[in-house]
Amino acid sequence: MKLIQPFVTEVNFESGVFTPRRGVYQRRLSDMAGMYADREEAARILAEEGDRLIYEVHIVQLPAEEGQIPHGATRILAGNIGGEFHMTKGHYHARREQGEVYFGLSGRGMLLLETVDGKTSELEMVAGSAAYVPPFWAHRTVNIGAEDFVFFSVWEARAGHDYGTIERDGFRKLVMLRDGWAVVVDNPKAAG
Ligand code: S6P
Ligand code: ZN
Numbered sequence: 001m002k003l004i005q006p007f008v009t010e011v012n013f014e015s016g017v018f019t020p021r022r023g024v025y026q027r028r029l030s031d032m033a034g035m036y037a038d039r040e041e042a043a044r045i046l047a048e049e050g051d052r053l054i055y056e057v058h059i060v061q062l063p064a065e066e067g068q069i070p071h072g073a074t075r076i077l078a079g080n081i082g083g084e085f086h087m088t089k090g091h092y093h094a095r096r097e098q099g100e101v102y103f104g105l106s107g108r109g110m111l112l113l114e115t116v117d118g119k120t121s122e123l124e125m126v127a128g129s130a131a132y133v134p135p136f137w138a139h140r141t142v143n144i145g146a147e148d149f150v151f152f153s154v155w156e157a158r159a160g161h162d163y164g165t166i167e168r169d170g171f172r173k174l175v176m177l178r179d180g181w182a183v184v185v186d187n188p189k190a191a192g
Helices: 037-049 162-171
Strands: 024-029 051-059 071-076 100-106 109-113 120-125 130-133 138-145 149-155 173-178 181-186
Touching: 024 037, 071 138, 100 138, 109 130, 109 173, 109 181, 120 173, 138 149
Parallel strands: none
Antiparallel strands: 024 051, 051 071, 071 149, 100 130, 100 149, 109 120, 109 138, 173 181
16 A cells, blocks of 8 residues: 555635645536436526536545545535425445545535435534434435535545446435425435
8 A cells, every 4th residue: 555645635614625626526417417306497407597517526536445535525506406406416335334424514405315225314414514424325415505505525435436326216305495495305206
């Protein structure tokens, strides 16, 4: 195992931006249009308003070796698609026995979790919330506020990401804007 020199990254709590700049990627509506329950509305927005930015991730990439601890900051922009709040794609870890920690930096969010056998959990997060994603739980974050929701995450380098299961089956719960409130409802199209 190669010895890595220790380093520090400054994290902007409002934007999630890392200084010095590390890796960064963005997810736009076109990357996940089929994941929103109202696909027609997602298609309409894409056609009429353009490919809106949904979220951005700043990330310290490290070798996928035992003991390395990648970390990142995710900024989810405020907004909704047909009433369904902006969210991340969501994933299981490819190595499902690997957990993760999320820490809220700014804004208001909800962390949706579920297991293959149908257990679900919804945790609200604000600045200062430390949420634990235990092994075996798929996880997706949702911005339920009017400002950006920004959180920091820390995971094990060999965890990996399984996006395919969620892309195929969806999450069992949706977080919707109803009468000004965030409401968690069953996803009628979720598998199982
Ligand atoms: C990685 C961790 C987060 C997410 C990020 C984007 O294990 O859970 O850094 O990658 O919040 O979400 P997603 O579902 O598109 O990877
Ligand atoms: Zn994860």
